[in-house]
Amino acid sequence: MRVTQSSRGPGVPGAGGAGLDLNLLLALDVLLDEQSVSGAARRLHLSEPAMSRTLGRIRKALGDPVLVRAGRRMVPTPHALAVQAEVSAVVERARALFAGPGAVDLRTVSRTLTILGNDALVGAYGPALFARAAREAPGVRLRFLGESHEDAPLLRQGTADLELGVIGETAPEVRVEHFRDDRMLGVARPEHPLLQGELTVRRFAAADHVTVSRRGRLTGPLDAALAELGLSRRVVGSVGTFAASAFMLLRTDLVGLVTSWARPLTDTLGLVTFEIPLDLPPLPLGMAWHPRHDADPAHAWLRGCARELLM
Numbered sequence: 001m002r003v004t005q006s007s008r009g010p011g012v013p014g015a016g017g018a019g020l021d022l023n024l025l026l027a028l029d030v031l032l033d034e035q036s037v038s039g040a041a042r043r044l045h046l047s048e049p050a051m052s053r054t055l056g057r058i059r060k061a062l063g064d065p066v067l068v069r070a071g072r073r074m075v076p077t078p079h080a081l082a083v084q085a086e087v088s089a090v091v092e093r094a095r096a097l098f099a100g101p102g103a104v105d106l107r108t109v110s111r112t113l114t115i116l117g118n119d120a121l122v123g124a125y126g127p128a129l130f131a132r133a134a135r136e137a138p139g140v141r142l143r144f145l146g147e148s149h150e151d152a153p154l155l156r157q158g159t160a161d162l163e164l165g166v167i168g169e170t171a172p173e174v175r176v177e178h179f180r181d182d183r184m185l186g187v188a189r190p191e192h193p194l195l196q197g198e199l200t201v202r203r204f205a206a207a208d209h210v211t212v213s214r215r216g217r218l219t220g221p222l223d224a225a226l227a228e229l230g231l232s233r234r235v236v237g238s239v240g241t242f243a244a245s246a247f248m249l250l251r252t253d254l255v256g257l258v259t260s261w262a263r264p265l266t267d268t269l270g271l272v273t274f275e276i277p278l279d280l281p282p283l284p285l286g287m288a289w290h291p292r293h294d295a296d297p298a299h300a301w302l303r304g305c306a307r308e309l310l311m
Helices: 023-034 037-044 048-062 078-099 119-136 201-206 221-228 242-250 260-269 297-310
Strands: 067-070 073-076 111-116 140-145 162-166 175-182 184-188 208-212 234-239 256-259 272-275 283-289
Touching: 023 037, 023 048, 023 078, 037 048, 073 078, 111 297, 119 140, 119 162, 119 242, 119 256, 119 260, 119 297, 140 297, 162 297, 175 297, 184 242, 184 260, 208 242, 208 256, 234 242, 242 256, 242 260, 256 260, 260 272, 283 297
Parallel strands: 111 140, 111 162, 208 234
Antiparallel strands: 067 073, 162 283, 175 283, 184 256, 184 272
16 A cells, blocks of 8 residues: 655655655554564565665654664664554554455464463463464464553553453453453362361461462452451462462462363363352453454454353
8 A cells, every 4th residue: 555645744754755655554563563574574575675674764754763673682662662552553444444344364364463361361261262263364373461560551552452351440442341250269289188178268268378469469359258257368478370379289288269260271280179168259251452453353353262262
């Protein structure tokens, strides 16, 4: 797609009557996604020298280096990060405009779709999602991001395309779809002393516990429910991921917590899950995305996959 113009308005890249090549937007979108000249060249079926020349044109048009060397890799500049979401949105709107409804063959789509979610959910449902992508959209790459210890508007920024799991606070414009309510389970190694005999709330509270928290929190809704009964548990520590807690639980007498969607993982590892003898609030499982993706066929396919897998 190439557009030329004889004059230039404020804020439009390009000099004088040189014209504005909107193909640079597509190249910029891919470069920021790959953060690699060679990776972008492969995606766009260009030689590396041609991709380097394109990056040079983008740098000249924007008046910014866009990507700079950091050791063996390239990283985006602050300005590139600031415009990334808008560039991606413009490219997606252009694709939708020229493709028309239902005109996109997903087997010909070459995209990277980024999913935000915790490692338990990725481990439980990632294999099925990768298998479906291989069958239906082989040119789509799935990139999973772990939850950060800081809250950031990753969907609004364009850093992530879809969020899966228990959706917290979001930007006002973000779409949220509820799948189902999940529940929290206890988890421990086989033959753990807690699993012998009747599991009462007092015995459960008296065990040594480890929490999984991206922010390192040592308390949560479970502790509030225990406090209503005049009880408290002994939390000996916290780890950042489910995987770390799982291997710890296998080798200790610690007790952990998992959501029921993690059962395929706990079963594979040989851990035992059990119902917690408390009335705990449900966990609303769903997905969230920015509305700029509403008409994007590849994103609609991803949402449909998530809906079928998680509902």
